Amino acid sequence: MNSQAAMFGELFRYRGLLGMLAWRDIRVRYKQSLLGVAWAFLMPLIQTAVLVLVFTSSTALTIDDTKLGGMPYMLFVLAGIIPWTLFNATIASSMECLTRNSRLVTKIYFPREVFPLANVLGALVDFGIALSVFIPVYIFYMFKPAVAPFVQPHPSVWLLLIPVILFFQVLLIAGLSMVLSMANLFFRDVKYVMTFVLQLWFFATNVMYPLHFEKHPWMTWINPMIAILDAYRDCWMGRGLTNPSGLLVSILVSTIAFFLGWRVFHRASFKFAEYV
């Protein structure tokens, strides 16, 4: 559609600003914090450590190792928690990206999309840092002899699919970010609702345990994050996709979420200055 092209064109002209705002967010985040960049990789490590500790030492609560698809539990959790953190943290911080910048929203014109999108861009940097923690762990398990039912992950051509999965995950995040940042501008309690929703979402996603719906495979379609996390793990293990239909649906949902979210956001953006 023509207006879609116009939206792209305008955003492209403001790409410099998009980069600057993302840079600002990152810079401010790490400038006056004690641990600085360490936060980005300590968080997933600590979370993983706690989960591993709980699931390996508690006798009342155990993970069925055969359902992990041969993936050592530690690797399983880490491979899930890093993309989940990207999803969770970006959406949570997007909630306030318009209200926090209310002075800019009411005073200066530029496409409002840059706020949520810069927020996503900044979060991707954190994702990159967290990934640098994952790689050594991954390499460790590559060489550690595995006992059945576990297998050693082996890098293969499937690794090339990871950026593609990431791309669609980012589309999903960006779409949701735009809608939710807008919603929170009009209704300030959206962020409280979303804190709750994101917590539920975490439990409904295969981050700390595998989720298989053998009887009702369509159930993975409800939550696009399930197939995305599965696909990441499949690619790391180099074993081919275990849930291709689910991934396809996720890609579709993400793409629709992005364009629909952008559209809605763009339409409403001329009201922002009046309501913020």
Place this chain on the structure above:
Amino acid sequence: MSDNVIEFDHVYKKFAMGEQHTTLRDFIAAGFGKVFRSGNRPDPAQLKKQEFWAVKDLSFNLKKGESMGIIGPNGSGKSTTLKLLSGILRPEQGTYNVKGRLSALIEVGAGFHPDLTGRENVFLNGSILGMTRKEVQSKFANIVEFAGVGEFIDTPVKRYSSGMAVRLGFAVAAFIEPDVLLVDEVLAVGDTEFRNRCHNRMTQMLNRGVTMILVSHNLEEVRNLCDRTIMLFKGEKLVDGPTQKVVEEYHARVVEMIKIDQATDAARDGVAKEETPVEVTGVQFIDKDGLVTDTLMTGDPMTIRINYHARRHVERPQVGIDIDWAAEDQLATCFDTQQDGTTLGPIAQGKGYIDCKVGPMLMVPNVYSVNIRVLDGDTATLLGGTQRNRFILNEKVVVNGFFGLPHKWEQSAVGESLAAETCEAAA
């Protein structure tokens, strides 16, 4: 038609008064119906309950290189007009068109982040205002010099004085090279030297052929920079013409408006008049020749005479006077007897007056409004008062900025050595 850089054609913009639904809970409570009843959407040209026109049927055109001022009291739609022009707001009706690169000095430094250094903020703000990184780079030295922040450029902006932050903000904005420049009250801050620098910069831009719209409460500034001015009142254009004429008209209108306000106040007071212990029956302004007037001159003294009717004896009265800029309802200055350490004698029951003699009035020419309070000094309770007694201050002595300071120049005598003087002082 085609040589117009800005065209504003019968533009309407409305705002809603009062509380909006700002939480989901309220919104749900108010019923989803409103949003989803899109079938018979209300006519945008009609005002609903609690809505008002912030801008109503506004039209104007500007040719390349023209500069136009917009004046009017608070809430007259000046800033809304700028926001419509810059694209932040969309009008309900009407069309507008701006040709070329538009830049708005609507609030300088709006994009500053306190935790970032001056340097980082210059780049950030530059990109917010639509400059590329390269452009900022090439003008960086000029920007820093213009702002006069010097060695503080690598210090976080939160450690800047507010003046420094504003100067840096303006400096970034001053080096954009737009075709159309929108200016909103940016020069109300900074010292005279910096204001002059800004002034020169704007004049330079005008000479280069920039088309400019300036919104200001400072009529002097409008007079200096704009050939043409429009005056807005409640969103509508009242006057459009050469700046000098419009400014004169503006003064007259403000006086008129206040008269209407006073009349409504009086009418309201007449209905719901509470008997106050001390009724202020009138305020008179007396000029240097002892004549009662409402037009005074800068540099002249004035006496404010407060006529009262006391219904009871007040042992220790206290009197306070506020002087406001009438159009903006903003406090210009105030004083009261307690602060001054003046003890007024007791007020006896009956009529009388209290005079406050004000020294040379070194304030910027404008319409001022005076509020009076009479208090009981023992209990600090309000006994009576009156509001919105206006006087016009016209220019006799030149006052730059908001007010003048009494000052005197001195110089060492011819041949006298400064060193000798300081030695003496030390001894």
